[in-house]
Amino acid sequence: MTADSSEREWSKSEVRIMEATHRALLRYGYAQLSISRIASELDQSKASLYYHYDSKEDLLLSFLEYVTDQLESNIYTDNNESPSQELERFIETLLPLQLDDDESQLRAAMVELRSQAVMDEKFRKQFTEIDDRIVNHLERIISKGIGEGEFRNVDSTRVAEHMFATISGVMCNRATTNRENALA
Amino acid sequence: MTADSSEREWSKSEVRIMEATHRALLRYGYAQLSISRIASELDQSKASLYYHYDSKEDLLLSFLEYVTDQLESNIYTDNNESPSQELERFIETLLPLQLDDDESQLRAAMVELRSQAVMDEKFRKQFTEIDDRIVNHLERIISKGIGEGEFRNVDSTRVAEHMFATISGVMCNRATTNRENALA
DNA sequence: GTCTATAAGGCGATAGAC
DNA sequence: GTCTATCGCCTTATAGAC
Numbered sequence: 001m002t003a004d005s006s007e008r009e010w011s012k013s014e015v016r017i018m019e020a021t022h023r024a025l026l027r028y029g030y031a032q033l034s035i036s037r038i039a040s041e042l043d044q045s046k047a048s049l050y051y052h053y054d055s056k057e058d059l060l061l062s063f064l065e066y067v068t069d070q071l072e073s074n075i076y077t078d079n080n081e082s083p084s085q086e087l088e089r090f091i092e093t094l095l096p097l098q099l100d101d102d103e104s105q106l107r108a109a110m111v112e113l114r115s116q117a118v119m120d121e122k123f124r125k126q127f128t129e130i131d132d133r134i135v136n137h138l139e140r141i142i143s144k145g146i147g148e149g150e151f152r153n154v155d156s157t158r159v160a161e162h163m164f165a166t167i168s169g170v171m172c173n174r175a176t177t178n179r180e181n182a183l184a
Numbered sequence: 185m186t187a188d189s190s191e192r193e194w195s196k197s198e199v200r201i202m203e204a205t206h207r208a209l210l211r212y213g214y215a216q217l218s219i220s221r222i223a224s225e226l227d228q229s230k231a232s233l234y235y236h237y238d239s240k241e242d243l244l245l246s247f248l249e250y251v252t253d254q255l256e257s258n259i260y261t262d263n264n265e266s267p268s269q270e271l272e273r274f275i276e277t278l279l280p281l282q283l284d285d286d287e288s289q290l291r292a293a294m295v296e297l298r299s300q301a302v303m304d305e306k307f308r309k310q311f312t313e314i315d316d317r318i319v320n321h322l323e324r325i326i327s328k329g330i331g332e333g334e335f336r337n338v339d340s341t342r343v344a345e346h347m348f349a350t351i352s353g354v355m356c357n358r359a360t361t362n363r364e365n366a367l368a
Numbered sequence: 369g370t371c372t373a374t375a376a377g378g379c380g381a382t383a384g385a386c
Numbered sequence: 387g388t389c390t391a392t393c394g395c396c397t398t399a400t401a402g403a404c
Contacts, residue, residue: 013369030299030302031303032303034396034397034398035397035398035399036396036398044369044371045370045371045372046399047370047371047372047399047400047401048370050400051369051370052369055398056397056398108302109302111299111302112299112302112303114299114356114360115214115295115296115298115360116215117359117360117361118214118292118293118295118296118359119213119215119216123360124360124361125362127360127361128361128362128363131357131361131363132363162350164353164357165353165357166346166349166353167353168352168353168354168356169349169350169352169353169356170353172298172352172356173348173349175301175302176298176299176301176307176311177301177308177311177315178308179312179315179316181349197387218378218379218380219379219380219381220378220379220380228388228389229388229389229390230380231381231382231387231388231389231390231391232387232388232389234381234382235387236387239380239381240379240381
């Protein structure tokens with residue numbers, strides 16, 4: 001199922017490093033994330049990280065792939081739901097209503113990570129891919145809903161694009177302001 | 185006009201520093217923005233910056249105020265437009281269709297700056313205020329449009345909040361992906 | 369594969385002269 | 387108000403032993 005595209009193998013030591021990166025990110029945030037801190041979460045030396053990865057950027061790009069893979073595997077567990085249920089569940093995955101502490105911290109960290117995409121072309125490429133997949137998935141659900149007569153006959157591409165922009169905005173605002181939002 | 189709240193005095197040397205910060209931000213992006221680089225855009229020494237500001241954070245918070253003030257003065261030049269014209273112009277201000285190079289770079293830099301709000305409470309407070317003002321302005325336009333019978337009778341708060349989320353999302357996506365968006 | 373030790377450099381910030 | 391010089395810290399990354 002879902003052998004969509006970039007699913008890749010994660011060796012045991014890679015996973016350990018990715019999880020250490022995850023913990024360090026939650027603990028210190030992106031701006032304070034350093035190789036030293038990742039290494040100390042891993043209980044190993046900095047040098048050993050450079051055995052596995054060429055550079056910090058390299059490690060972080062891997063981490064981005066890792067998180068993307070986890071998102072994908074959370075998303076594509078199709079049951080036999082109706083399109084509107086599927087849509088609702090998908091949005092709930094992206095924007096959990098109840099903010100489990102670690103989960104909301106991870107979303108926040110992803111917003112920080114995303115800001116790297118402004119100046120770093122490799123990051124931007126990765127985020128472009130992530131976003132494309134999300135929009136495509138939205139569009140698929142909407143088209144299905146239209147086909148089954150559950151949704152009005154709208155331009156599914158435009159609606160998916162619009163929904164995604166709104167979702168991104170809420171994610172960003174949750175992470176960077178003290179304001180509160182409703183959904184729908 | 186618009187003596188709304190935080191408009192404050194900007195001395196000549198403050199303005200010079202803010203403009204140097206602006207240039208440094210466009211040139212290097214937030215992650216690579218340092219006191220040294222701002223100083224060299226200013227053609228002065230680092231130490232002189234510390235005469236004017238206590239710390240880097242202090243300087244950047246001032247810069248954020250500076251940019252906010254500029255946004256406000258761009259926004260509140262009311263003509264006698266209809267609400268829908270006003271709305272359109274306001275959105276065009278936030279999300280210029282044609283991406284003047286420096287302008288779009290500044291938007292991008294603001295996205296980077298915003299990501300600081302994830303971990304820094306002072307930044308978050310500042311962005312919360314900015315966003316509140318934008319939403320309030322949107323709401324005012326919508327309410328006026330409803331009063332004049334130009335818009336449908338909707339919940340102006342909710343609609344303003346929704347529109348703002350969408351706008352934020354587009355800003356963020358423009359800055360961090362290579363994807364393209366339409367508007368409406 | 370992991371370690372210790374260290375190189376090389378940028379950073380924020382300060383001291384003290386002018 | 388601006389300068390030069392410098393402190394102390396932390397960073398990414400590497401060398402070389404085990």
